Amino acid sequence: MEAVPxxxxxxxxxxxxxxxxxRSEVTTAAIALADREGLAAVSMxxxxxxxxxxxxxxxxYVDRRDDLLDLMTDEVVAGYQLPAPxxxxxxxxxxxxxxxxxxxxxxxxxxxLVLTRSALGPHGTDLLEHVLALLAEHPASVGRKxxxxxxxxxxxxxxxxxxxxNDSGALQRQGAYLAHTxxxxxxxxxxxxxxxxxxxxxxxxxxxMSRVLTGLLGD
Amino acid sequence: MEAVPxxxxxxxxxxxxxxxxxRSEVTTAAIALADREGLAAVSMxxxxxxxxxxxxxxxxYVDRRDDLLDLMTDEVVAGYQLPAPxxxxxxxxxxxxxxxxxxxxxxxxxxxLVLTRSALGPHGTDLLEHVLALLAEHPASVGRKxxxxxxxxxxxxxxxxxxxxNDSGALQRQGAYLAHTxxxxxxxxxxxxxxxxxxxxxxxxxxxMSRVLTGLLGD
DNA sequence: TTTGATTCGGGAACAGCGTTCGCGAACACC
DNA sequence: GGTGTTCGCGAACGCTGTTCCCGAATCAAA
Numbered sequence: 168m169e170a171v172p173x174x175x176x177x178x179x180x181x182x183x184x185x186x187x188x189x190r191s192e193v194t195t196a197a198i199a200l201a202d203r204e205g206l207a208a209v210s211m212x213x214x215x216x217x218x219x220x221x222x223x224x225x226x227x228y229v230d231r232r233d234d235l236l237d238l239m240t241d242e243v244v245a246g247y248q249l250p251a252p253x254x255x256x257x258x259x260x261x262x263x264x265x266x267x268x269x270x271x272x273x274x275x276x277x278x279x280l281v282l283t284r285s286a287l288g289p290h291g292t293d294l295l296e297h298v299l300a301l302l303a304e305h306p307a308s309v310g311r312k313x314x315x316x317x318x319x320x321x322x323x324x325x326x327x328x329x330x331x332x333n334d335s336g337a338l339q340r341q342g343a344y345l346a347h348t349x350x351x352x353x354x355x356x357x358x359x360x361x362x363x364x365x366x367x368x369x370x371x372x373x374x375x376m377s378r379v380l381t382g383l384l385g386d
Numbered sequence: 387m388e389a390v391p392x393x394x395x396x397x398x399x400x401x402x403x404x405x406x407x408x409r410s411e412v413t414t415a416a417i418a419l420a421d422r423e424g425l426a427a428v429s430m431x432x433x434x435x436x437x438x439x440x441x442x443x444x445x446x447y448v449d450r451r452d453d454l455l456d457l458m459t460d461e462v463v464a465g466y467q468l469p470a471p472x473x474x475x476x477x478x479x480x481x482x483x484x485x486x487x488x489x490x491x492x493x494x495x496x497x498x499l500v501l502t503r504s505a506l507g508p509h510g511t512d513l514l515e516h517v518l519a520l521l522a523e524h525p526a527s528v529g530r531k532x533x534x535x536x537x538x539x540x541x542x543x544x545x546x547x548x549x550x551x552n553d554s555g556a557l558q559r560q561g562a563y564l565a566h567t568x569x570x571x572x573x574x575x576x577x578x579x580x581x582x583x584x585x586x587x588x589x590x591x592x593x594x595m596s597r598v599l600t601g602l603l604g605d
Numbered sequence: 606t607t608t609g610a611t612t613c614g615g616g617a618a619c620a621g622c623g624t625t626c627g628c629g630a631a632c633a634c635c
Numbered sequence: 636g637g638t639g640t641t642c643g644c645g646a647a648c649g650c651t652g653t654t655c656c657c658g659a660a661t662c663a664a665a
Contacts, residue, residue, distance in 0.1 A: 172563045183612025184660040210651060221615040223654080232652065282501045285548060286560060292567045292576060299575035309579045310588050317548060318541065318598065325540035329504060341505060344391045348511050356518035357511060360528045369529050375602070379537070382601015383594070402641025403631040429622060440644040442625085451623065 173234040174241075174288055188218060190228045194238040198274070201239065206276035209235070233284070240280045241288030246270055249293070252300035257380060259301040260315075263294070264323050264376045271327040278328035281320055307384055315383050322379060326372060392453040393460075393507055407437060409447045413457040417493070420458065425495035428454070452503070459499045460507030465489055468512070471519035476599060478520040479534075482513070483542050483595045490546040497547035500539055526603055534602050541598060545591055 177190070196217040201209050211232055215222040229235045247266050252259060271277045287295060295316055302312050349358045396409070415436040420428050430451055434441040448454045466485050471478060490496045506514060514535055521531050568577045 172559050174563055175566060180612085182610075182662060184614085184662090186613065211653085212651080215615090222652085223615050223617090224613075226653075227613060279502055282544060283498055283547075285551060287563075289567070292564070292573060296573040296576045299579055303575060309582055313579065314589050314594060317545070318594070321541065321544035322537065325501060325544065326536070328502075329536060332504060340391050344393055344506075345511070347394060348508075354511060354515040356522060357515045360518055360532070363528055370533050375533060375537070378601045379598050380601070382597045382599070399641085401633060401639075403633090403643085405642065430624080431622075434644095441623085442644050442646090443642075445624075446642060 172286060172288075173229065173237050176230065186227060188220070188228065190238065191242070193218065193225060193228045193235070194242050197235055198239050198242060201276045202274055206279060209239075209276075211235075236280055237284060237286055237288060240277065240284070241290050243270055243274050243277055244288065244290040244294060247290070247294055247297075249297045252297060252303075256301045256305055256384070257377065257386070260298065260319065260380055261373055261377055263298060263301075264319055265373060267320070267323040268327050268372055271324060272331070275331050278324040278331070281324040282328070302384075305384060311384065315380065318379065318383060319376070322376065326375065330372075391505060391507075392448065392456050395449065405446060407439070407443075407447070409457065410461070412437065412444060412447045412454065413461050416454055417458050417461060420495045421493055425498060428458075428495075455499055456503060456505055456507060459496065459503070460509050462489055462493050462496055463507065463509040463513060466509070466513055466516075468516045471516060471522075475520045475524055475603070476596065476605070479517065479538065479599055480592055480596055482517060482520075483538055484592060486539070486542040487546050487591055490543060491550070494550050497543040497550070500543040501547070521603075524603060530603065534599065537598065537602060538595070541595065545594065549591075 193214065197209050197214045200213060200217050209232075211225050212222040214235070215225055225235070229238070247263070247270070250262070271281075298316050298319070299312060302315070305312070307315075345357075345361065348354055349361060352358075412433065416428050416433045419432060419436055428451075430444050431441040433454070434444055444454070448457070466482070466489070469481070490500075517535050517538070518531060521534070524531070526534075564576075564580065567573055568580060571577075
């Protein structure tokens with residue numbers, strides 16, 4: 168069955184040959200590799216090579232590759248610097264979003280993991296606790312607060328992912344096709360939007376999150 | 387280089403041996419496979435087998451597997467039934483969200499693709515055109531309208547993905563660990579939230595989207 | 606100090622993957 | 636009947652996650 172998440176599977180019985188590495192060493196190596204060459208480069212063999220060991224050895228620290236991905240996520244999530252909760256909730260939540268975006272920009276592979284695997288590790292639950300603390304006096308129901316947490320995470324990841332993609336040539340590809348679409352002439356509003364003189368700058372991230380959270384939780 | 391998206395690469399010169407299949411036949415087979423066994427089952431070999439052909443043949447229709455994924459997405463996006471735009475913008479946008487969720491529930495692999503590959507195909511641009519038409523008289527800037535489109539898509543996908551995951555045992559795994567966290571006693575707000583008597587039902591999807599869009603675009 | 610018990614390291618192997626190569630077959634046109 | 640061009644696709648390459656299994660290392664008990 169093995170329905171247990173990674174976090175509950177630390178071994179360490181004290182008997183037998185001691186491990187030469189630790190789970191967090193493996194995680195750190197995987198993160199370094201992902202930072203350097205992207206998520207796709209994080210294969211068991213490559214991570215093992217990073218550590219100067221064999222691929223099969225990693226299975227002493229982790230049951231599957233996916234577990235390693237969860238560990239990577241939680242390790243980065245540990246990087247949130249959460250101030251003591253207090254004061255009005257909106258600035259508190261926005262600070263969480265701001266730091267999330269920062270972490271994701273530093274680790275370009277993180278948005279994808281946040282969006283596709285939602286499991287919360289120890290530091291993820293710390294983050295949730297912090298958000299709930301910020302909202303402690305807010306009259307919304309528990310369901311809405313959890314919803315706000317989910318929306319914050321998903322939206323921060325999705326918007327940051329767009330940002331990162333647009334920085335790296337994906338816009339050219341997209342642009343080539345959009346030009347073709349505009350030329351076909353059957354998308355008047357799209358055409359107007361894209362050729363509209365000023366082409367105003369995209370809204371700022373924090374501003375966007377602020378409006379979303381206000382809509383979600385009231386003001 | 388091949389920086390050109392799939393949509394601009396239709397061949398059909400009329401000369402030489404005619405193809406035995408079409409791009410859309412391949413796409414349909416891939417979708418059927420994904421519906422039945424999930425995205426991971428969509429390998430070139432499996433899709434080819436579905437069509438009774440060899441894996442290498444697919445490369446006559448598609449340059450890489452990722453192109454096939456983009457085709458799958460756009461094919462499903464073709465399923466939106468967009469009414470003539472008109473009337474107030476919010477109900478119009480909510481109807482788009484509602485249909486998006488419906489499509490994603492019918493094709494459980496779609497949220498992941500929408501979240502991780504943002505390229506808009508022909509039907510994706512049709513959808514964008516429709517959204518811009520709905521917002522034609524809205525005073526917001528073009529940037530904000532495009533932002534609203536991005537947020538709608540990302541949030542619909544993310545929330546639907548959560549829904550689908552929670553239906554299938556992922557909650558047990560998560561629950562096991564959350565229980566452990568609660569037991570540790572250092573997350574008072576989380577504990578309160580999870581044990582809080584009623585444990586109100588999660589907010590309804592359309593209600594959530596409504597509040598988000600209102601926050602984003604005003605009311 | 607020897608003997609188990611137990612854990613770790615990791616080479617080898619397996620099944621599967623995306624993709625490329627190259628060749629024979631099938632067609633359109635001259 | 637060529638000839639040019641495209642299609643189908645078996646075979647191969649290099650990669651992947653994962654499992655098996657055995658030797659080595661360590662601790663506890665004898």
